[in-house]
Amino acid sequence: xxxxxxxxxxxxxxxxxxxxxxxxxxxxxxxxxxxxxxxxxxxxxxxxxxxxxxxxxxxxxxxxxxxxxxxxxxxx
Amino acid sequence: xxxxxxxxxxxxxxxxxxxxxxxxxxxxxxxxxxxxxxxxxxxxxxxxxxxxxxxxxxxxxxxxxxxxxxxxxxxxxxxxxxxxxxxxxxxxxxxxxxxxxxxxxxxxxxxxxxxxxxxxxxxxxxxxxxxxxxxxxxxxxxxxxxxxxxxxxxxxxxxxxxxxxxxxxxxxxxxxxxxxxxxxxxxxxxxxxxxxxxxxxxxxxxxxxxxxxxxxxxxxxxxxxxxxxxxxxxxxxxxxxxxxxxxxxxxxxxxxxxxxxxxxxxxxxxxxxxxxxxxxxxxxxxxxxxxxxxxxxxxx
Numbered sequence: 001x002x003x004x005x006x007x008x009x010x011x012x013x014x015x016x017x018x019x020x021x022x023x024x025x026x027x028x029x030x031x032x033x034x035x036x037x038x039x040x041x042x043x044x045x046x047x048x049x050x051x052x053x054x055x056x057x058x059x060x061x062x063x064x065x066x067x068x069x070x071x072x073x074x075x076x
Numbered sequence: 077x078x079x080x081x082x083x084x085x086x087x088x089x090x091x092x093x094x095x096x097x098x099x100x101x102x103x104x105x106x107x108x109x110x111x112x113x114x115x116x117x118x119x120x121x122x123x124x125x126x127x128x129x130x131x132x133x134x135x136x137x138x139x140x141x142x143x144x145x146x147x148x149x150x151x152x153x154x155x156x157x158x159x160x161x162x163x164x165x166x167x168x169x170x171x172x173x174x175x176x177x178x179x180x181x182x183x184x185x186x187x188x189x190x191x192x193x194x195x196x197x198x199x200x201x202x203x204x205x206x207x208x209x210x211x212x213x214x215x216x217x218x219x220x221x222x223x224x225x226x227x228x229x230x231x232x233x234x235x236x237x238x239x240x241x242x243x244x245x246x247x248x249x250x251x252x253x254x255x256x257x258x259x260x261x262x263x264x265x266x267x268x269x270x271x272x273x274x275x276x277x278x279x280x281x282x283x284x285x286x287x288x289x290x291x292x293x294x295x296x297x298x299x300x301x302x303x304x305x306x307x308x309x310x311x312x313x314x315x316x317x318x319x320x321x322x323x324x325x326x327x328x329x330x331x332x333x334x335x336x337x338x339x340x341x342x343x344x345x346x347x348x349x350x351x352x353x354x355x356x357x358x359x360x361x362x363x364x365x366x367x368x369x370x371x372x373x374x375x376x
Contacts, residue, residue, distance in 0.1 A: 012308055013247050013248050013307050016244065038240070043230050044232050045228060046228070047228055048226040051219075052223075059230065059246070059249065063249065066252060
């Protein structure tokens with residue numbers, strides 16, 4: 001069984017996040033505003049190496065770009 | 077910030093007993109009177125702030141608790157599979173476990189964060205496991221002692237009730253880690269009741285552990301689907317841990333602020349009495365001076 005999203009380099013969680021975002025956006029106006037608040041994230045993260053904290057980055061952006069680069073490497 | 081502001085006031089409380097002795101010799105009694113007044117005012121302001129924070133925490137608490145009960149169902153439902161399959165964490169063959177510590181960014185909530193850090197320092201010897209830290213507070217506490225074990229840290233949690241999107245994003249980033257771990261353990265504060273909480277572990281198993289569990293064949297799941305399930309279960313467990321940790325933090329903050337307001341109230345009482353006494357003493361002193369002056373001039 002091969003999934004289209006898997007070969008595109010998305011993880012299952014990312015796939016779910018995108019699917020749920022689509023569902024939320026297609027709701028009616030009043031319900032949509034409440035539902036979209038549940039999909040917000042404002043996380044930052046930093047990688048550590050040898051006890052030093054690295055650069056702090058926005059998590060959502062990093063995830064999207066990380067997936068994109070994975071997709072590029074797997075397709076080529 | 078507040079805690080730092082409150083500290084001089086606390087110290088002032090200890091000094092308070094020494095003040096009257098000094099005023100007796102000191103000619104400038106008015107200055108100390110004004111000093112006491114200033115301190116009273118600052119303590120009153122602190123009390124106001126802590127009271128407001130308590131009210132804010134109380135209103136947030138109901139929401140946080142509701143989110144917690146929902147998330148608990150979520151997490152336990154997803155762990156049902158592992159219970160039925162009797163999945164056990166594999167004994168590591170040279171692989172480290174990964175600990176995910178769910179704290180948050182904000183302080184002023186008693187020992188919530190330091191409880192987690194202390195648990196980590198006590199139970200995990202340095203170098204034996206890698207750490208992923210969620211929240212600034214635990215990061216600054218553990219960064220000093222276990223800095224070498226930290227591989228990732230997340231910030232920006234704890235402003236609101238954690239969302240599932242938060243948990244998913246974190247799970248994604250953890251899954252992307254290059255190192256192979258024997259298993260992921262999520263450390264969070266379990267909500268026992270409104271006043272007590274204890275650091276607890278949720279297991280998130282590795283793919284091999286899931287595949288090796290004795291009753292797993294009963295589910296008739298394709299091998300290829302296991303990574304997906306594992307990722308999803310990790311997000312579920314993280315969401316559970318984050319939501320419960322959040323509820324603990326809010327309730328701990330409510331209690332801490334309640335105590336702080338109570339202490340401030342006590343201090344205000346003490347200072348008020350001290351203030352009144354000093355004022356009386358000043359008035360009496362002045363009266364004595366006037367009367368002695370009057371009698372002396374009457375005799376002339």
